[in-house]
Amino acid sequence: MSTAIMSESSGEQAAMQHYLVCGTEDCHENGQFYCNDCHRPLCEQCRDEHGKIPDTKFHEIVLYRHRKHQLPVEKCKLHPTRNVDIFCKECKIPICSKCSTMKEHHRHEFNDLEEIYTEKYALQQGEFSKIQKYFLPNTKSLKSDIEADATKIHKLMESIRTSMKAEAESLKNLVDEVSSENIDHTHTMEKSLLEMLKSQETIYDDYIAYLGKMSDELEQHLSLTNHKLLFSETLKIKIIPETTKPVDPVFTASQFSKHDVAKLLGRVNISNAEPKKRKIQPMEAVTTHMKSTERQFEESKEKSDVKQTLSLSSSVTKVREYSVPGVGNVYHVSVEKSGRLWVSDFEGNLVQTDLQGKQLQKIQTSGRTQGYHTATQDGDLIYIDKDKRVIFRITPDKKITEFIKTGDWTPLSVHSSRMNEGILMGMFKDGKAKVTRYSKTGKEIQNIQRDNQGQELYMYPRYITENINGDICTSDWNKDAVVVVNKSGQHRFSYTGQGSRFPPYGICTDVLGHILVCDNYSDTVHLLDQDGGFLSFILSPQQGMTYPRGLCVDDENNLHVGQYGTNIVTVYKYLQ
Structure with missing residues (x-):
């Protein structure tokens, strides 16, 4: 089996190392222990033998992760x-x-330089750990907070500008309305005045006609031929x-100024409220969280009845096969x-079998090449109906009930958490993708879509x-990647394989924190390992592996593997 491992330190994590094997000659077992005096890894059997040899029985042997780091070689200047x-x-020199x-x-007085080196190494490793687990995540979180504030401010100012334009438009409409009414009033007033003047013209037209008539009568009175009129009334x-x-x-x-108009339209101002300081998580909280995570890990191992000495086996053994009808x-x-x-195929068939491979249930679903079903701690099965955008739950008595509706988002993959009994779901919509966490009652509690730089984390979470x-x-x-985020949704790493291409399919994890994925x-x-370091090709074509698709680790730490082109599930033992 081709094997490789990543060391605990950051420098060693960056470079691939040969798989850690026992340092005893001709022994190829897993070197899970370490002799601090000999500076070499030991398997469990060689550790026991090491303690029986007179020359080495008093050597300090510890778990590999607690090893004392070997002092770098440096030649003495006086004694090369x-x-x-x-x-x-006293001299403070090596x-x-x-x-x-x-x-x-x-x-x-002298001190062992290796002891000092180990102590300093541990201190620096501690400081490095603080950077990785406290300072860097908190700083990135603060930066992300600033970016969120910038986006919020931009949206707020756009909203204010829209409101100001609407208010100005409203005022302009009122001005136009009042102006129009005033102009209409001038027309009414003009009409009334012109009608009055017209009536006055009529009065004088009538009076002029009257004067003409009077002139004619006076001419008759003045005529010498009409003597009778001389004696008539004047x-x-x-x-x-x-x-x-x-x-x-x-x-x-109206006497108004620009200031008067500004008062009518209102003005945007900065509040006099004291700015709030951004909250920085205290380091003690991170330390407590780390201890809590370690405690959860220990409890999880106890529940699974896993011994502290459980480790990778030097070989992978086929345990059994199931032919799934x-x-x-x-x-x-x-x-x-x-x-x-529970096994699913490309055609949407979802089949339940017993330990002998006998079919117990068969359901037709809309799922195809995704991890669209998951077994819960309660013994239920949760599966996705992609077309209806609904999550269904099947109880042990074969009762099917509607559990979660995903709205506009199309659900693709689902996993039932063993840590908090919640539900994780990969979803897709309009070229975008996200991971959503639900409580065990189906309440949406978290959405993960972008990293701290605002980049999309996912394309199609299968x-x-x-x-x-x-x-x-x-x-x-x-x-072409395995994308890993922490429980808060912060991007930790993306694993892109060991070759030119890496189209991943089924994925699962085990009780030691290993990540297993089909290529x-x-x-x-x-x-x-849980930090994305490549350890080995646990299964390959040399072991008869072709087109691996589905993966799952059971409570007995056995690996179940399904392959394209066959209805067989093969079970392997890879931990000891």
Whole structure:
């Protein structure tokens, strides 16, 4: 089996190392222990033998992760054939053992330089851990908070500008309305005045006609031939009728300024409230959280009856095979606590079998090449109806009920959490994708879609699972990557395989925090540590593996693998 492992330190994490094996000659077992005196890894059997040999029985042997780091080799300047391995406390310099016998260091106190190195290494490792687990995540969170505030401010100002334009438009409409009414009033006033003047013209037209008539009568009276009129009554002329001049309308202009208009329209101001300081999570809370996570891990291991010495086996052993009736290709596998299987294929057939492979139930679904079903701690099965955008629950008595509706989002993959009994779901809509966390009652409590830089985390989350540390691990075939975020939704890493292409399918994790994922391109199953470090190809074509699709680890730490082109689920033992 091709094997490789990642070390605990960051520098070692960056470079691939050969799989950690026992340092004893001709022993190829897993070196899970370490001799601090010999500086070499040991398997369990060699550790026991190491303690029986007189020359080594008093050596300090610890778990590999608690090992003392070997002092870097540095030659003494005074004695080039010797290595520097002692620290002179008085002179405060590193020296070799021969230097310690020289008169310059007579009666001086010395310390083991390797002890100092180990202590300093641990301190620096602690500081590095603080950067990775406290300072960097908190700083990125603050930056993300600032970016969110900037987006909020932009949206708020756009809203204010829209309101101001609407108010100005409203005022303009009122001005136009009042102006129009005033102009209409001038027309009414003009009409009234012109009608009055017209009536006055009529009065004078009538009076002019009257004067003409009077002139004719007076001419007759003055005629010498008409003597009778001389003795008649003298004609009296009516006085000229009086009329009044119209009072001229006067326009009184309003006296207003730009300031008056500004007061009418309102103004945007910054509040006098004291700015609130951004909340920085105290380091103690992170330490408590880390301890809590470690405690959850220990409790989880106890519940699963896992021994502290459980580790990777040096080889993978086939335990058994199931032939699942009613399915063509095994694309996803869910294992109940009872050991019964749920298997789905490309055609949407979802089949339940017992431990002997006998079909118990068969349901036609809209699922195809996704991890669209999951077994819960209560013994139920949850599965996705992609077309209806509904999540259904099947109880042990075969009763099917509607559980969750996803609205506009199309559900793709689902996983029932063993840590909090909640539900994780990968979803897709209009070219966007996200992961949503639901409570065990189906209430939506978290959405994960973008990283701290605002970039989309997912394209098509085909399979999804959860690790023992709360990480959400998603197999995204369209991104050619396994995308991992922590329980808060912050991006931790993306694993992109070991070759030129990496189209991942089924994904699962085990009680030791390993991530296992199917590689459709190389027909292998990759084994990663929980930080994304490649450990090995746990299954490959050399072991008969072709087109791996579905993966699941049961409560007995057995790996169930389904393959394209067959209805067989193969069970392997890879932990010891």
